[in-house]
Amino acid sequence: MRGTGTDTSAPSARRPVAVDLFAGAGGLSLGLEQAGFDVVASVEYDPVHATTHAFNFPLTEVLCDDIGKLPESTLRRSVERGWANHHGDEPWDGEVDLVAGGPPCQGFSWIGKRQVDDARNDLIFHFFRLVNSLRPRYFLMENVPGIASGEHKELLADLIRRFENAGYVVPSPHILNAADYGVPQDRRRFILLGYRADVDPVAHPAPVVRPARPVRSTLRSNVEPLPAGPTVWDAIGDLPDLDQFPALATSDVTPLTRAQQNKMDLAASEYARRLRGLEDDPTDFAYRRKWDPSVLTSSWQTQHTDVSISRFAATEQGSTEKVSRFLRLAEEGLCNTLRAGTGGERGAHTSPRPLHPRNARVLSVREAARLHSFPDWFRLHSTKWNGFRQIGNAVPPIFGRALGRAVIEALGVQPAKPDEVLELTDEHLLYMAMGEATKYAGASHDSIPKSRRRSKPEPRLAEAV
CATH class of the missing domain: 3.40.50.150 (Vaccinia Virus protein VP39)
Structure with a gap:
């Protein structure tokens, strides 16, 4: 009209x-x-x-x-x-x-x-x-x-x-x-x-x-005074250490015990509490979603070499690790711009992912989602590659x-x-490879580049750096 x-x-x-x-x-x-x-x-x-x-x-x-x-x-x-x-x-x-x-x-x-x-x-x-x-x-x-x-x-x-x-x-x-x-x-x-x-x-x-x-x-709290507002640690400080969950070596989800949930509740900032649905946000007029807060999602571990872990651990917060060029986030600072990398039609290159401020590893998809202001009920694709692409493009x-x-x-x-x-019911939608997703979505194969018509293995983050 x-x-x-x-x-x-x-x-x-x-x-x-x-x-x-x-x-x-x-x-x-x-x-x-x-x-x-x-x-x-x-x-x-x-x-x-x-x-x-x-x-x-x-x-x-x-x-x-x-x-x-x-x-x-x-x-x-x-x-x-x-x-x-x-x-x-x-x-x-x-x-x-x-x-x-x-x-x-x-x-x-x-x-x-x-x-x-x-x-x-x-x-x-x-x-x-x-x-x-x-x-x-x-x-x-x-x-x-x-x-x-x-x-x-x-x-x-x-x-x-x-x-x-x-x-x-x-x-x-x-x-x-x-x-x-x-x-x-x-x-x-x-x-x-x-x-x-x-x-x-x-x-x-x-x-x-x-x-x-x-x-x-600013990315570094020791360079300029930071404004009032959520910091990196406000966003992710309550999330548990992924290394404590063996299931996350082969899956993006794991159940949380009541004690683990209580620990998260106590550590959560106002920003995190709102993203977890523990505190009302008066400026949020979205439909409520029914979800299970006792399950940690979008948290598939990235396996690093011992050499990489040693270098990451030696990198100070707010500094860039010299070999990988990954920024180690400062707890009291802001995250640098999260980027998507490229799709399969352009080489399937991952974009550099920031390092956790306390743990010697890159961020998980859920941690990146928190830094992007996605609530915890919001699910990303199960693979790290697609999950990070979805955040970086959003x-x-x-x-x-x-x-x-x-x-x-x-x-x-x-x-x-x-x-x-x-x-939010059909979780299988989050686990579909390209071929199945194309069929489900009713997309024409002619509109999908040839390099993306078949599922590709998830590109590995540069772990041996």
């Missing part, structure tokens, strides 16, 4: 409707849900990530498809089905309040080669195409800061012109740091937030993303919540927490 030139966005009792493009495992989707949106549809190209997304968001219609080939009519039907999942037979007025997404950023990234002619750069224009087809009141695009610099600035200017010619107002973009919004990670991101020109600027002013606190981000949910909250405020909506509790 296209905008008619007259604002029809009067506030209603229903939760606003959002669609997430390039959704990954669901960091931005969760943040928008926490802000007060119903994310009715998500699109993700990678079948493994799409099945993980489907596990965590049972009401969302998850499309596993190539954005560059996705018909607009297919996306519209997916939104309609997602509305029905959330609201049953209640009629939908056809209006989408927000379309959001983070097109793959490798072509713009400062890490590695930045290429203007990288085919992935075209995805920002397919983002525009699908936004323009749904005609939402607001749109939100997240990317790496490199999209706003060098030769890529012309691509960005072209994108903004297309939005403006299509009837959208696009204020100046911003480079924001997730650490300013309560995430214990130094993660700078480009944010483009626009709104349809017929949206009443008096009733619904332009969105403003407000920092949770003033901050000057918008930290708490940061996504701040972005969504800006749009919620502009819409004039007072969010409320739903009464419904969602069950």
Whole structure:
């Protein structure tokens, strides 16, 4: 339904409707849900990530498809089905309040080669195409800061012109740091937030993303004064030592005794207590999930050589281990930017994973998820490779919540927490290899690169370094 030139966005009792493009495992989707949106549809190209997304968001219609080939009519039907999942037979007025997404950023990234002619750069224009087809009141695009610099600035200017010619107002973009919004990670991101020109600027002013606190981000507490807010140890200090669980040598899950849970409860910071569901978060308006806190998840051990362990142990907090180039996190500092590495179609390279501040090993997936602000009920794929890729590609949910909250405020909506509790049931979705996930998600093999059509063994982290 296209905008008619007259604002029809009067506030209603229903939760606003959002669609997430390039959704990954669901960091931005969760943040928008926490802000007060119903994310009715998500699109993700990678079948493994799409099945993980489907596990965590049972009401969302998850499309596993190539954005560059996705018909607009297919996306519209997916939104309609997602509305029905959330609201049953209640009629939908056809209006989408927000379309959001983070097109793959490798072509713009400062890490590695930045290429203007990288085919992935075209995805920002397919983002525009699908936004323009749904005609939402607001749109939100997240990317790496490199999209706003060098030769890529012309691509960005072209994108903004297309939005403006299509009837959208696009204020100046911003480079924001997730650490300013309560995430214990130094993660700078480009944010483009626009709104349809017929949206009443008096009733619904332009969105403003407000920092949770003033901050000057730093990785080492002995370099600059740290801002008030969660630190690395606030995020992971209550999690148990993985070496105490033999089962985690061959699995990503293990049961916890009551005594172990009590020990975690006593050690948990306010930040950790909220992620574990022990303390209410008044700014979180997501659906509650039914989950089992007596099971530690996403915690498969990484086996290091004795030589590596010795080097890791000798590395001071806040310093980089000289051979592996892994940063050993400082307890009272922020985590460095967690990165995804590359998929199987580009060599299946892992990205350097930070070292635990106290234990001589790299972080577990669950520890990285905590540093990214994922709650403990949120599950990542069982393999370390896919789990870390899903985190590195994701918008930290708490940061996504701040972005969504800006749009919620502009819409004039007072969010409320739903009464419904969602069950997370089919854990097999978290253990699917590429072939099975492709079949389950209904994805076309033609849309999956040849190198990813068969399951590959999990790439090993550089352990013998």
